[in-house]
Amino acid sequence: MVDLAKFGSFHVGGRPVRVAGQPTRRIFFADAVPDFEYDPNGDFVIEQAYVQYFVPSRPVMQTPLVLLHGGGLTGAMWETTPDGRPGWLNHLLAWGFTTYVVDNVERGRAGWCSLDGEWDGQPLIRSGQEAWTLFRFGAEDGYGTRTPFDGQRFPTDSFDAFMRGFVPRWTTTGEASHAAFQDVVRRVGPCVVICHSQGGGFGCRAAEALPDLVRGLVAIEPSGLFDGRPSPVSLGGKPVLLMLGDYTDAYPVWQELAGIIRATAADLEAAGASTTLMAAPDDGLAGHSHMPMMDRGSDRVAARLKDWLLDHKAAGCFD
Amino acid sequence: MVDLAKFGSFHVGGRPVRVAGQPTRRIFFADAVPDFEYDPNGDFVIEQAYVQYFVPSRPVMQTPLVLLHGGGLTGAMWETTPDGRPGWLNHLLAWGFTTYVVDNVERGRAGWCSLDGEWDGQPLIRSGQEAWTLFRFGAEDGYGTRTPFDGQRFPTDSFDAFMRGFVPRWTTTGEASHAAFQDVVRRVGPCVVICHSQGGGFGCRAAEALPDLVRGLVAIEPSGLFDGRPSPVSLGGKPVLLMLGDYTDAYPVWQELAGIIRATAADLEAAGASTTLMAAPDDGLAGHSHMPMMDRGSDRVAARLKDWLLDHKAAGCFD
Numbered sequence: 001m002v003d004l005a006k007f008g009s010f011h012v013g014g015r016p017v018r019v020a021g022q023p024t025r026r027i028f029f030a031d032a033v034p035d036f037e038y039d040p041n042g043d044f045v046i047e048q049a050y051v052q053y054f055v056p057s058r059p060v061m062q063t064p065l066v067l068l069h070g071g072g073l074t075g076a077m078w079e080t081t082p083d084g085r086p087g088w089l090n091h092l093l094a095w096g097f098t099t100y101v102v103d104n105v106e107r108g109r110a111g112w113c114s115l116d117g118e119w120d121g122q123p124l125i126r127s128g129q130e131a132w133t134l135f136r137f138g139a140e141d142g143y144g145t146r147t148p149f150d151g152q153r154f155p156t157d158s159f160d161a162f163m164r165g166f167v168p169r170w171t172t173t174g175e176a177s178h179a180a181f182q183d184v185v186r187r188v189g190p191c192v193v194i195c196h197s198q199g200g201g202f203g204c205r206a207a208e209a210l211p212d213l214v215r216g217l218v219a220i221e222p223s224g225l226f227d228g229r230p231s232p233v234s235l236g237g238k239p240v241l242l243m244l245g246d247y248t249d250a251y252p253v254w255q256e257l258a259g260i261i262r263a264t265a266a267d268l269e270a271a272g273a274s275t276t277l278m279a280a281p282d283d284g285l286a287g288h289s290h291m292p293m294m295d296r297g298s299d300r301v302a303a304r305l306k307d308w309l310l311d312h313k314a315a316g317c318f319d
Numbered sequence: 320m321v322d323l324a325k326f327g328s329f330h331v332g333g334r335p336v337r338v339a340g341q342p343t344r345r346i347f348f349a350d351a352v353p354d355f356e357y358d359p360n361g362d363f364v365i366e367q368a369y370v371q372y373f374v375p376s377r378p379v380m381q382t383p384l385v386l387l388h389g390g391g392l393t394g395a396m397w398e399t400t401p402d403g404r405p406g407w408l409n410h411l412l413a414w415g416f417t418t419y420v421v422d423n424v425e426r427g428r429a430g431w432c433s434l435d436g437e438w439d440g441q442p443l444i445r446s447g448q449e450a451w452t453l454f455r456f457g458a459e460d461g462y463g464t465r466t467p468f469d470g471q472r473f474p475t476d477s478f479d480a481f482m483r484g485f486v487p488r489w490t491t492t493g494e495a496s497h498a499a500f501q502d503v504v505r506r507v508g509p510c511v512v513i514c515h516s517q518g519g520g521f522g523c524r525a526a527e528a529l530p531d532l533v534r535g536l537v538a539i540e541p542s543g544l545f546d547g548r549p550s551p552v553s554l555g556g557k558p559v560l561l562m563l564g565d566y567t568d569a570y571p572v573w574q575e576l577a578g579i580i581r582a583t584a585a586d587l588e589a590a591g592a593s594t595t596l597m598a599a600p601d602d603g604l605a606g607h608s609h610m611p612m613m614d615r616g617s618d619r620v621a622a623r624l625k626d627w628l629l630d631h632k633a634a635g636c637f638d
Binding site for chain 1: 320322323324325326327331333335338346355357360361362363367369371393394395398399405409422427428430432433434441443446449479480482483486487490572
C-alpha cells in the first residue's frame with residue numbers, strides 16, 4: 001500500500017545532434033501503413049536520461065533517494081522481483097522515502113543513439129551464462145541445470161524471468177552516462193545516491209563532482225567506484241554505505257572487486273567519511289548474490305538500508 | 320494524490336535464442352574496470368514486453384486499462400507532459416482506474432535485440448522535423464521558428480523536452496510486437512486496451528485475436544487499425560472509441576489516415592460494435608495535435624475518456 005502525494009517522470013540532459021546531407025530512403029512498414037520516404041536528416045537529441053519519481057504523502061525524510069541501475073539493466077531492476085515479490089522500490093515508498101528511479105543513457109526509457117557515427121563500438125547483451133557467473137548465482141557448470149551455490153538466495157527458479165530484463169549496453173558511453181547522471185542529480189537537488197554494480201562508478205564520480213548535492217552515497221555491489229582513490233576533500237564527513245554479497249571467492253573478477261571495495265572502505269574511513277561496509281559473511285548478507293534487491297530476503301536487506309538512512313538522518317547528515 | 324493498493328512490473332513474452340560458434344573478443348570498458356574477454360555465445364531472451372502496473376486502493380471499476388504507446392515512443396508518453404503537467408496516467412489513477420502501462424518489443428524497458436542476424440533492417444529515430452509535421456504541430460516551414468498552427472494545443476515551447484522521449488524503432492518487428500502485446504493481454508486478463516498511433520494496429524489485432532479478453536478498445540489517433548475491415552464476429556457488441564485531433568487536412572498522410580479512421584468507425588458500427596468517434600472539430604478536440612495526452616487541455620480529453628469508460632461500465636460492457 002503506497003500513498004503518493006506526487007509521481008511523474010522527466011527526461012534530462014543529453015545533447016542535440018544535427019544530421020545533414022544523407023540520402024532519403026523508401027521505408028516499408030509491415031503494418032497496414034503506406035510506404036514512406038524516410039529522411040534520416042534533421043535534429044535529434046541523444047544521451048539523455050529518463051527519471052521516474054514517486055513522492056510519498058508522508059515522507060520519512062526530506063532528502064530524496066536517487067536509484068541508479070547496473071550494467072545491462074534498467075530502473076525496472078528496483079521493481080517487482082523476478083519471482084514476483086515486492087521490489088525495493090515498493091519497500092522504500094511504503095516506508096516514506098521520496099524516490100527517483102533512473103534509466104541512464106542508452107537504457108530503457110532513456111532511449112539510445114541509432115545515428116551513424118555517433119557511438120563507437122557495438123552494443124552487447126548479456127547472455128544467461130554470463131549473468132549466472134558474473135552475478136554469482138552458481139558455479140559455471142551449474143548453469144545448465146540451474147544448480148545454484150549452496151545457500152543461494154537469488155530465486156534461480158525465476159532465472160528466465162530475470163533474463164527478460166536484460167537490455168543491450170555499450171562499453172563506450174561512459175562519459176555520456178556520467179554527464180547525464182550528474183544532470184539528473186542537478187535536477188533533483190540534494191539527495192542520497194543509491195547505485196548498483198556499474199552504477200557505482202557513476203555514483204562515486206557524481207559524489208565527487210557535486211559534493212553539495214550528493215549528501216550520501218550507497219554503492220551496492222559496485223563494479224566501478226572511484227577513478228583512483230576517493231578524494232578526502234569532497235567525501236570527508238559524507239556518509240557512505242558499501243554493500244557486498246556472498247560467494248565473492250568463487251570467481252577471480254569478484255576476488256579482485258571485493259578487494260577494491262574493502263580497500264575503498266578503508267580509504268574512505270581515512271578520508272573522514274562515515275563509512276559502513278556491510279559484507280558477507282557478516283551483516284546478514286550471507287547467501288546473497290550480486291542482486292540483493294532481488295534475492296529471497298531482499299526485504300531484510302532493504303530494511304538494513306532503511307536503518308542506515310534513518311540513522312544518518314538522525315545524525316544530521318541529511319534532512 | 321494517488322493511493323495505491325499495489326504497484327509493480329513484469330516482463331512477459333519473447334522467445335529464447337541460443338548463439339553458438341562465435342569467436343570471443345577482448346572488450347575495453349572506459350571505466351576503471353579490467354578489460355575482459357567477451358563471449359557473444361550463449362542464451363538470450365528477445366522480443367519480450369515490459370509492463371508497469373498501478374492498482375488504486377479504491378478502484379472505480381474492476382476491469383483494468385492497458386496503455387500502449389505509439390511508434391518511436393515508450394510508456395513514458397502517458398506520464399508527465401513535456402511541459403511538466405500531470406499526464407493521463409496521473410489522471411487515470413486519481414480517478415481510480417487500475418492501469419497497466421506497456422513498453423512493447425524494442426521500446427524502453429522491454430529492451431531490444433542487438434544480436435546479429437535476428438532483426439532485419441535498421442533502427443530509425445524520428446527527427447524533430449518529422450515529429451513536427453507527422454504529429455501536426457505546425458506547417459513544415461514553421462519548424463525552424465517553432466511556429467505552431469493557429470490554436471495549436473501542443474506545448475511547442477517544450478518541444479525539445481518532448482524530443483528527449485524519442486527512442487529508436489524498427490519497421491520489421493511488427494509480428495513480434497503483435498505477439499508480445501497479446502502476451503501482455505493474456506497475462507493481464509479481461510481489460511480495456513487504450514492504444515495510440517502505431518499501437519492502434521496492435522490493439523485492433525489483439526481485440527480480434529482475444530475477443531474474450533479485450534472488452535473494449537480505445538484507439539487514439541491510430542495510424543494502424545485493422546488489417547482489412549473489422550470482423551463483425553469478434554467486435555460485435557464491443558465498445559470502441561476512436562479519437563482524432565485537429566489539422567488532419569494539413570498533410571496528405573493525415574488526410575488518408577483520417578479517412579481510414581472515419582471509414583473504420585462506420586464499418587464497426589455496421590458490425591454491431593458500439594462505436595464512438597470523437598473527432599475535431601467536434602467533441603472538444605479542436606486544436607489538438609497527434610498527442611492529445613500531452614496537449615494543453617489534455618486533462619479535459621482524459622475526462623472525456625473517463626466518461627466513455629464509466630458510461631460503458633454502467634451499460635454492462637465491462638465490470
